[in-house]
Amino acid sequence: MKLFYSPVHDFIHKSVVVAEEVGVWSSIEEVPVYPRKHGYSLAAINPLAKVPTLALDSGAVLFGSQVIAEYLDSISANGVHVYPAPGPDRWDALTRLAQADIFFDITTRLTHERLLDEPGEHIIAWHWPKLMRSLDRMDEDAARLKKFDIGCIGTLQAITYFERQVVLPWPPPASVYFNWRDGRPNLAVWFDHAIQRPSVAAHFKTTFDGDDSPDFCQAKVAGVLQAQGKNVNAGALPASDFTPPANASSDRSSQH
Numbered sequence: 427m428k429l430f431y432s433p434v435h436d437f438i439h440k441s442v443v444v445a446e447e448v449g450v451w452s453s454i455e456e457v458p459v460y461p462r463k464h465g466y467s468l469a470a471i472n473p474l475a476k477v478p479t480l481a482l483d484s485g486a487v488l489f490g491s492q493v494i495a496e497y498l499d500s501i502s503a504n505g506v507h508v509y510p511a512p513g514p515d516r517w518d519a520l521t522r523l524a525q526a527d528i529f530f531d532i533t534t535r536l537t538h539e540r541l542l543d544e545p546g547e548h549i550i551a552w553h554w555p556k557l558m559r560s561l562d563r564m565d566e567d568a569a570r571l572k573k574f575d576i577g578c579i580g581t582l583q584a585i586t587y588f589e590r591q592v593v594l595p596w597p598p599p600a601s602v603y604f605n606w607r608d609g610r611p612n613l614a615v616w617f618d619h620a621i622q623r624p625s626v627a628a629h630f631k632t633t634f635d636g637d638d639s640p641d642f643c644q645a646k647v648a649g650v651l652q653a654q655g656k657n658v659n660a661g662a663l664p665a666s667d668f669t670p671p672a673n674a675s676s677d678r679s680s681q682h
């Protein structure tokens with residue numbers, strides 16, 4: 427199977443950690459995608475053209491990181507499951523997953539706002555408290571967590587993506603000097619421990635050294651279409667939906 431995802435490993439990717447935890451990483455071919463760069467569009471196999479996208483050898487395409495994570499969990503090769511069986515533990519894990527994923531989506535939304543020369547301050551002021559309260563809830567949760575489940579994996583992705591974006595200049599009330607650890611000791615201790623798990627440490631802060639060219643990506647997209655019985659020339663695939671704002675610096679517009 428092929429995992430189309432961003433090879434930027436200065437934040438933690440849920441689907442990668444799940445694949446490692448359940449022992450199926452070796453069955454995955456990584457296909458690097460830079461969604462905002464020209465030539466990497468997944469639109470031909472995923473109408474949302476978003477990463478992550480998982481293509482099975484049958485030609486079936488799964489998207490939405492939650493679906494990908496649950497699929498990988500369902501084919502566990504080592505008996506480990508990060509999705510608890512139905513019951514209180516499952517609803518707790520899925521609620522923490524939802525919080526983490528919506529936190530990630532809000533961070534993405536604010537990152538898009540930041541691409542503009544005049545970011546909408548009301549948008550930032552509206553969303554920032556949601557992030558702060560969620561971090562507080564993650565701190566409360568961290569004090570009671572015993573197992574490493576899908577909620578924990580989502581939380582690692584949310585925090586590291588936020589940390590990556592928040593060091594960039596943001597308009598108020600966000601601050602360039604913001605540190606999520608301040609006043610959240612449980613979360614800080616839990617995080618520092620969790621990132622030492624082999625499933626996380628194997629990729630976090632590593633550099634991707636395979637082929638990450640647009641041609642490679644588009645050849646793999648064409649391969650998925652072929653597996654679906656469609657005959658498409660890689661050169662004829664859509665290139666990108668994203669056009670940077672006219673006066674955005676390349677630094678801002680290329681950020682993942």
Ligand SMILES: N[C@@H](CCC(=O)N[C@@H](CS)C(=O)NCC(=O)O)C(=O)O
Pocket residue numbers: 461462474475476477478489490491492527531534667668682
């Ligand atoms: N809720 C989605 C979020 C996926 C997502 O937002 N992916 C972004 C990565 S920053 C993306 O592909 N953006 C490119 C685009 O929207 O064109 C999931 O969990 O799969």
